[in-house]
Amino acid sequence: MTASKGCLKDALQAAVSDYEAPKGYFSKLSKLVSFKTESQLPERTPILYDYVSNAIGPLFEELGYTLEVFENPIKGFGPILLAERNEGASLTVLGYGHGDVIHGQESQWDNNRNPWKLSFEGDKVYGRGTADNKGQHLAHITALKAILNTRGKLGFNHRFIIEMGEENGSRGFRDLIQKKLKKFSADVFFASDGPRTEYNRPNITLGNRGVINFDLICDLRKGGHHSGNWGGLLTNPAIVLANAIASIIDSKGILKIDALIQKNIPKSVINALKGISRDGGPNSPKINKDWGPINRTIIEKVTATNTFEVLSFSSGNALNPVNAVPPKAIAACQLRFVMGTKLKEIIPTFREHLDKNNFDQVDICKPLESNSISFEATRTDPNNPFAQWIQSIVSNSTNSHCGILPNSAGSNMTEVIQYDLKIPIVWLPLSYAGCSQHAPNEHIIKPLMREGIRTVTEIYWHLGEENNNTKDIFTS
C-alpha cells in the first residue's frame, strides 16, 4: 500500500495539472460546450452525432478505449455511445455521462454571456452544459487519463456510456440496453451528474425518484354553452376535474390514494437522510413546512415520499373568459415516486381510484409528446458495500464526511442500471444546487471541480489497485 500511495499522489498531481493546464480540462470543455447539443430540438440531431464522433469519442480513443455508436431505437432521437477498455481484469465498472443539454436560452444570460462559449468570471465558469453534464463526464475522462499516465493501466475494465437524449426523457435508452445487455453489463455503476446537496461537502447519490406524467381530461361535449341558460343543467368539466384532483390529494399536499402512499421509509434511508441537509442555493423558493406529510422532514418529503403535482390546468378560455360552461378541462399531472411503487401499477391505480369515486367522466390520457416522461424509481441501499466503500474514499480524499443521499428527488435513466443491469448505483455529483442547471447562467465553480476531479481520480485509483479484491467486496 505504501508504494501505491506515492503513485496515487502522482496520479492526483497529473489530474490537477491537466485541470490547470492551458490546453487541459478547460480547453477541452470549451470545445465540448461549443456543440449545440440541444436534444429537444429535432434539428439538432446531426449535432448529437457530431458530438459523439468529433468531440467526446476522440477523447476516449486517446485513452485506448474502443468505441461503438448505437442508433437510438426510436427514430429521430440521439445516438448512444459505448466506450470500452477491456483490461481482462476481474472487475468491470460502468460509467455514464450525457452529451446533450437543455435549450441554450440565448439572450437570457446575464453579462451578454454566450451559452456556447465559456465565460471565466472569478471562480465561476459559465456555459451551457458546464454543469449538466459535459463538465462532469469530462472530469471523469481527465481522471482516467491521469490514472493511465501514472499507472499505465486502469486495473479494471471500464465501459462508459455517453447518452445524447437525457434531457429529452432518455427515450430509447432503456430499450437499447435491454437489447444489448451483455455489451453494457458490469459489476458496479459509478458516474457523475447533478448537484451535491450541500455546497461545502460532497455526497454520493444512490438512485432517483421515479416519475410518470399523464393528463387527466374531462371532455364532456363539443362547445361551450351559455352559463345562464345552461348553468345548472350541464355538468361543468372544470368542477368535476377539480373535484377529481381533490379526491387524489388533499389541500395540504397529502396523497389520498392508499396504494400510492409509501408509508414506511426504510431505516437505512432514514438514517442516511438524517445527515443530509438541503441547501437550495440563493434562488431557492421558500419552503412551506405545512405541505406534505407532517411527520416528515423536507429532505424526506422530496426524496422518500411519493408526490403528486398538477403541472398545468386548463379549462375554458382563461385569457378571455366568457359566460359559458366550458366543454372540457385538462390537467397535466405528475407523480414522482420512490422504491416500493411500481411504474406499471400507477395508471391502473389512478383509474381504479377515479372509478371508485364516480369520476368515470375523467379520462387518464397520454401527455403531450413534449411533456411525456416515465421512469421507475431506483435506490441502492445505503448499506450496500460498494456505496460504503466509495463513501469512505470520498471522505478520506476530501477530509470531510461524505453524505449519502439514498436517491435524488429528480428522475433519470437509472432504472436500467438497477432493473436490467442489476448492479449497485453510485453517483458522485460534481456540481452544486445554485449552478443554474436548466436555466440561463449555468456554471461550475473552479475549486469545486478541482476537488471533484481529485476525488474521482482517487476513486478510480483504488478501484484498480492490485490485490484489493474489490470485486469480492462489492459482490459480497
Add this chain to the structure above:
Amino acid sequence: MTREATIEHSLSYFDNGHFKKDLSKLVEIPTESQIKKGLEHCLKYLRSSMVPAFESMGFETKIYENPISNAGPILLATRLENPSLPTVLGYGHGDVILGFDESWTKGNGPWKATQVGDLLYGRGTADNKSQHWINISALRSLLSIKGSLGFNAKFIIETSEENGSKGLREVISSNLSAFSADVFIASDGPRVRQDWPTISLGARGAINFDLSCNLREGGHHSGNWGGALPDPGIILSQAISCITTPTGELKIPEWRPQMPSTEVRELLKDIKLDAGKDGPIPDSNWGEPSFSPAENVFAWNSFSVLAMTAGNPQNPINAIAPNSRAHCQLRYIAGTKVDQVLSSLRRHLDEMGFSHVKIEQPPEENQGGFLASRTELSNPWVSIVRQSLKETCGVDPAIIPQMGGSICNDLFTDLLGLPAIWVPHSYSGCSQHAPDEHIILPLSRQALSIMAGLYWDLGKPPV
C-alpha cells in the same frame, strides 16, 4: 283591419325573404361590446340601422351617450299616441359577444349570416339581433294594418348588454320620465323548448369573480422540489371542491336560495328541456339532487367555473406552477342575498383552510354584475300576455319564474317599477355565446306572428 291581417302581414314579411335579408345586414356589423373597436360598430348599429327603422315608423329617437367610458351608447325610440293609453316599453341589445372568428365550424364565420337548412348562422342571430328585430317588425306590421298601435310605445336598444349593461342604469336614472311606462315586454334568451312559446317573468342575476392562488414568483423544478412546495393547481382544485360537489350541489349555505314554491314547481313540472338535435342534453345528475333540470335552471342558483388555468397548459413542463386562477360565476335567483355571496364565500374558504385562495375582481371584459329580479305570476299583465300567446299559437305557453340567463331586468322591475314580461324567440341549443350561434328560421317566423298578435291585443281598446 284585423288581428289576423296583422299576423298575416308579419308572416309575409318573413315569407318574402325580407326578414332574413334585413337581419343579415344587422349581423354584418361586428358589435363586440367587450372590445374597443367594437364600440364604434355599436354606434353605427344604432345610427344606421335602428334609428332609420324607428323613424320610418313615426318614433322619435334619441341616442344617449354612455356615461361610462368604453361602454356603448343607448337608443330610446318613442311613439306617443295618446297620454290616456298605456305605455309599453320594449327592449333589445345590439351588441354581441366576441366573434371567435377562427372557431366557427358552420356557415361563414360570425359576421356573415348564412342559412344551412332551417338554421341561420351568425353572431347575434339569436342574441339578440333577431329578437328585437322580430319585435320591431311586428310593430311595423301593426302600424301598416291599423295605422296606429293603440298604445304608446317606447323601445330601448342598448349596446353594452354583453358587457354587463354598463351605463344603462345611469341613463335611465337620469331620465326617468323619458323611460317611464306601464308595462315592459321584450324578447331575449331561449324558449324552454323550440316548439313551445314561452313567457319568462324574470332573470337570474350573475356575480363573476376570480379565485386566485398565487404562491410565488416563478416555477420550480418538480424533481428537485416536488413534495416541498405547495402546488397552486391542487390547492385551487381543493377550494373549488369545497364550493361545489362533483355533481354541482352548492355547499355554501348562503348560496342556496329558498326552495321553489308549490306553484312554481307546478308550472315547471311539465317543462322538459330540449335543445334540439344538435343541442346539449341536460345532465340529470347535475345540480341540486332532488331537482329536475327545469328546477335547477329556472328556480335555483348555479355555480360555474368559466375558465381555469395553472402552469403553462400549451406547453406543460416539469415544474411546480407558481399560481393558478379560476374565473367563476354564481347565477342566482331573486331572493338570494346578493351582498352576502362573496362574504360568505370568503368565510367558507377561510373555515376550510383556504385563506391563501384570494377572491379577486374578474377581468374587466367579463365582469357579470347582473342583479336578479322577478315579476310575480299573479300580475294581471301576465294573464294578458299568456292569453294572447295562447290565442295565436293554440297552446298555453310555458311560464318560467325566471330565465336561466341574466339580463338587466331589475332596471325595469325595480328602477322603473314595471311588471316585466319576456317572450323569448330563441332556443337553448342556439350556441349563444359560443361559435356557431344560430336561430331556427321557422321559429322566428312563428315569433313574428306571436308578437304581431300580442301588439294587436295590447292596442285593443278595453272591452
